[in-house]
Amino acid sequence: MAEYDEHIASTPKGEGTYAAVLHEGWSVGGGLNGGYLLGVIGNAIRQELPDKPDPISVSAYYLGPGVPGAATITTVVRRRGGSLATVAAELWQGDGDQASPRISVLASYGDLGSLPDDVRTTAQPFDMPPPEECLGRTFAKGSEPSLSHRFEMRFHPDRTSFTTGEPSGKGEFSGWFRLADGRDPDPILLLSVVDLLPPVTFDLGMPGWAPTLELTVHVRAKPAPGWLRVRHATRNMAGGMFEEDCEVWDSAGRLVAQSRQLARQPRPAK
Amino acid sequence: MAEYDEHIASTPKGEGTYAAVLHEGWSVGGGLNGGYLLGVIGNAIRQELPDKPDPISVSAYYLGPGVPGAATITTVVRRRGGSLATVAAELWQGDGDQASPRISVLASYGDLGSLPDDVRTTAQPFDMPPPEECLGRTFAKGSEPSLSHRFEMRFHPDRTSFTTGEPSGKGEFSGWFRLADGRDPDPILLLSVVDLLPPVTFDLGMPGWAPTLELTVHVRAKPAPGWLRVRHATRNMAGGMFEEDCEVWDSAGRLVAQSRQLARQPRPAK
Numbered sequence: 001m002a003e004y005d006e007h008i009a010s011t012p013k014g015e016g017t018y019a020a021v022l023h024e025g026w027s028v029g030g031g032l033n034g035g036y037l038l039g040v041i042g043n044a045i046r047q048e049l050p051d052k053p054d055p056i057s058v059s060a061y062y063l064g065p066g067v068p069g070a071a072t073i074t075t076v077v078r079r080r081g082g083s084l085a086t087v088a089a090e091l092w093q094g095d096g097d098q099a100s101p102r103i104s105v106l107a108s109y110g111d112l113g114s115l116p117d118d119v120r121t122t123a124q125p126f127d128m129p130p131p132e133e134c135l136g137r138t139f140a141k142g143s144e145p146s147l148s149h150r151f152e153m154r155f156h157p158d159r160t161s162f163t164t165g166e167p168s169g170k171g172e173f174s175g176w177f178r179l180a181d182g183r184d185p186d187p188i189l190l191l192s193v194v195d196l197l198p199p200v201t202f203d204l205g206m207p208g209w210a211p212t213l214e215l216t217v218h219v220r221a222k223p224a225p226g227w228l229r230v231r232h233a234t235r236n237m238a239g240g241m242f243e244e245d246c247e248v249w250d251s252a253g254r255l256v257a258q259s260r261q262l263a264r265q266p267r268p269a270k
Numbered sequence: 271m272a273e274y275d276e277h278i279a280s281t282p283k284g285e286g287t288y289a290a291v292l293h294e295g296w297s298v299g300g301g302l303n304g305g306y307l308l309g310v311i312g313n314a315i316r317q318e319l320p321d322k323p324d325p326i327s328v329s330a331y332y333l334g335p336g337v338p339g340a341a342t343i344t345t346v347v348r349r350r351g352g353s354l355a356t357v358a359a360e361l362w363q364g365d366g367d368q369a370s371p372r373i374s375v376l377a378s379y380g381d382l383g384s385l386p387d388d389v390r391t392t393a394q395p396f397d398m399p400p401p402e403e404c405l406g407r408t409f410a411k412g413s414e415p416s417l418s419h420r421f422e423m424r425f426h427p428d429r430t431s432f433t434t435g436e437p438s439g440k441g442e443f444s445g446w447f448r449l450a451d452g453r454d455p456d457p458i459l460l461l462s463v464v465d466l467l468p469p470v471t472f473d474l475g476m477p478g479w480a481p482t483l484e485l486t487v488h489v490r491a492k493p494a495p496g497w498l499r500v501r502h503a504t505r506n507m508a509g510g511m512f513e514e515d516c517e518v519w520d521s522a523g524r525l526v527a528q529s530r531q532l533a534r535q536p537r538p539a540k
Contacts (some may be wrong), residue, residue, distance in 0.1 A: 057484040057532050059329035061356050061376050063349045078360075078374050079333045084483065086331050086374060088358065090348075104348050104356060106331050106376050108483060115509035120474075122441060123505035171392060204390075213354065213378060214327040216486045218532045220508060235393035236525050238490055239385035243528055255506050258513055260530050262327050262488045 002183035003150070004192075008039045010047070016075040018044040022093075024068035028145040029209035031065030034103075035195030036147075037091060038215070041105050042191040044073040045087050052085045052109035054187045059216040061104045067093060071102075084108045112187060112222050125249045126231055128156055131176045151179050151196065167205040172233035173197075177248075178226070185223040185250065193228060194246040194259035200232040201242060201266055208266030213241070215261035226251030240265050272453035273420070274462075278309045280317070286345040288314040292363075294338035298415040299479035301335030304373075305465030306417075307361060308485070311375050312461040314343040315357050322355045322379040324457045329486040331374045337363060341372075354378045382457060382492050395519045396501055398426055401446045421449050421466065437475040442503035443467075447518075448496070455493040455520065463500060464516040464529035470502040471512060471536055478536030483511070485531035496521030510535050 007025065010018035026036035042055050075089045089105040128134065134154035154176040159168060177193055178185075185193070194217050199210035229249040234242045241264055248257040277295065280288035296306035312325050345359045359375040398404065404424035424446040429438060447463055448455075455463070464487050469480035499519040504512045511534055518527040 057331070059331075059376060059484065059486055061327070061329075061348070061378060063356055078331070078371055086333055088374065101348055104358065104376055106329060106374055108331060112509070115511075118510065119508040121506045121508050214329065214376075214486065214488070216329055216484065216530070218484070218513060218530075220506060220511070236391045236490060236528060238389040238391050238525070239382070240388065241385075241490070243488060255508070258506060258530075260486070260488075260528075 002179070003181050004039070004179055004183055004189060007036070008043045008188070010040065010044045010073055012047060016048055018047065018073040018075070020044070020071045020073060022066055022068050022071050025146050025150060027068070028147040031067055033147050033196060034062060034212045034215065035192040037066045037103055038195065039188055039192040040071070041073055041089050041091050041103060042107070042188050045075055045089055045107055045109060046188065048075045048077065048087060049085050049109050052111060054110060054112040054222070055191060055219050056084060056108050056110045057216065057218050058105060058107040058191055059214065061214050062212045063104060064100055064102045066091065066102045069093070084110045112219065119254070121255050123247070123255055125229060125253055126174050128174060128176065128229055131227055133157065134176060147196070149180060151177060153177055153197065167203045169204060171200055171204050171235065171237070172231065173200065173203050174229065174231040177228045177230045184225040185228055187219045187222060190219050190223065190248055190257040191217055193230060193248055194257060195261065197230060197232060199263065199266065200234045200244050204237070206266045210263040210266045213262045213264065215259060217257055217259035219257050221254050221256045223250040223256045224252040224254070237265065272449070273451050274309070274449055274453055274459060277306070278313045278458070280310065280314045280343055282317060286318055288317065288343040288345070290314070290341045290343060292336055292338050292341050295416050295420060297338065298417040301337060303417050303466060304332060304482045304485065305462040307336045307373055308465065309458055309462040310341070311343055311359050311361050311373060312377070312458050315345055315359055315377055315379060316458065318345045318347065318357060319355050319379050322381060324380060324382040324492070325461060325489050326354060326378050326380045327486065327488050328375060328377040328461055329484065331484050332482045333374060334370055334372045336361065336372045339363070354380045382489065389524070391525050393517070393525055395499060395523055396444050398444065398446065398499055401497055403427065404446060417466070419450060421447060423447055423467065437473045439474060441470055441474050441505065441507070442501065443470065443473050444499065444501040447498045447500045454495040455498055457489045457492060460489050460493065460518055460527040461487055463498060463518055464527060465531065467500060467502060469533065469536065470504045470514050474507070476536045480533040480536045483532045483534065485529060487527055487529035489527050491524050491526045493520040493526045494522040494524070507535065
């Protein structure tokens with residue numbers, strides 16, 4: 001079993017409830033990465049809907065930080081019929097009176113394999129040299145977050161925000177992505193990929209953790225095997241918040257996922 | 271009381287439940303407009319959160335068509351503390367055993383007036399001649415939807431998809447918007463505005479109703495009085511679905527709302 005699948009696994013406990021153990025290997029900043037947590041929830045929802053295997057749209061509201069250890073995912077099906085099923089889900093942590101929801105989700109699942117095969121995408125995949133000509137992210141010795149061992153990222157050699165620490169000021173960056181153990185992408189992994197890279201505020205000279213308030217991802221097709229191309233961009237940083245749009249393109253040149261999140265601006269380090 | 275406020279009003283019935291009467295004046299195609307319904311729900315949530323007057327992020331999953339007449343809005347607060355409160359809400363219609371949820375929502379509310387006043391928006395407002403030099407939408411005699419009497423739209427005289435019926439093929443359009451009775455915009459109205467205009471597929475030569483599956487709107491600032499500028503665009507029409515991004519700019523030149531929806535492509539008329 002691939003590492004990612006082990007880490008997002010959960011066990012059905014009846015009545016739409018699933019038990020998971022959140023893995024410390026997805027830590028970054030003060031807690032567990034939100035994309036990883038969305039993969040855990042998305043995988044539990046999938047178990048609840050055997051005839052609707054694929055997430056089509058998932059909206060997550062982040063209520064509190066996820067931490068390594070036991071978690072419970074509760075699911076309630078709001079509509080089961082038709083080509084899409086809609087589910088409300090929550091991820092809880094803490095014992096007894098201390099338990100609190102950390103993420104609240106609404107999601108619609110369906111079967112991506114059953115969709116018509118028309119593609120009239122006008123968006124263009126951004127140019128990237130092949131992965132072997134791109135650069136990995138560098139960290140000061142001992143400062144790698146555990147998250148950074150789960151996957152490989154390769155950035156454009158001319159856009160070196162992450163390799164030199166010099167932001168471009170444009171509020172965007174793009175790179176190649178694949179899991180460290182070579183597990184190929186699938187629709188559930190896309191729920192994680194849209195929130196695994198550093199916040200786009202890094203490219204605006206604002207390093208630091210940018211807590212997600214809300215994130216919605218639309219999965220538009222099953223990704224082909226191989227590297228994914230991921231692009232993050234923001235256009236509206238104001239009022240202490242910013243939106244981050246993410247596109248994920250697969251190795252066959254198809255736009256397979258689009259997401260937008262609303263996040264808080266990183267606070268300057270004290 | 272302005273027409274819009276009358277039409278989105280609801281009465282508290284205790285335990286987070288609100289009673290509304292959906293108004294036939296927002297009909298289009300086969301049912302009530304989704305943006306209007308979101309205004310009704312958003313207004314009920316606001317009543318539930320007296321110290322958090324403004325929607326910041328609202329995600330809606332459309333489960334079935336809304337129709338004129340009685341509706342019940344149920345709200346459950348998922349988190350009340352901090353600068354944002356998060357609420358799950360549903361709009362129900364139908365009697366007794368026939369009742370079913372029509373829209374399921376997650377939303378975070380706060381106080382837009384309390385946000386820091388930094389604005390580093392890099393997006394540019396699209397150029398539009400002043401409203402009096404723009405063109406209204408024309409309908410064949412007797413074919414105006416009741417919705418069209420609720421507000422004014424004015425389109426760029428050089429981009430006449432809606433005035434001549436000739437789509438540009440670009441998958442985008444923009445226009446001025448204001449309520450017919452001159453009521454000025456506020457954050458709740460923005461929840462409606464992002465889904466009141468015709469689907470962007472109109473500009474791709476695909477007229478007809480495009481049912482929304484999911485819509486998330488981020489309200490980024492209180493809009494200034496006056497006309498709003500609204501832009502719709504799509505970049506990924508594939509697999510029988512398309513995303514529609516919407517931006518709303520206020521009369522002071524501020525990007526006050528951003529939304530994205532996932533919708534089904536209109537089916538060709540038979």
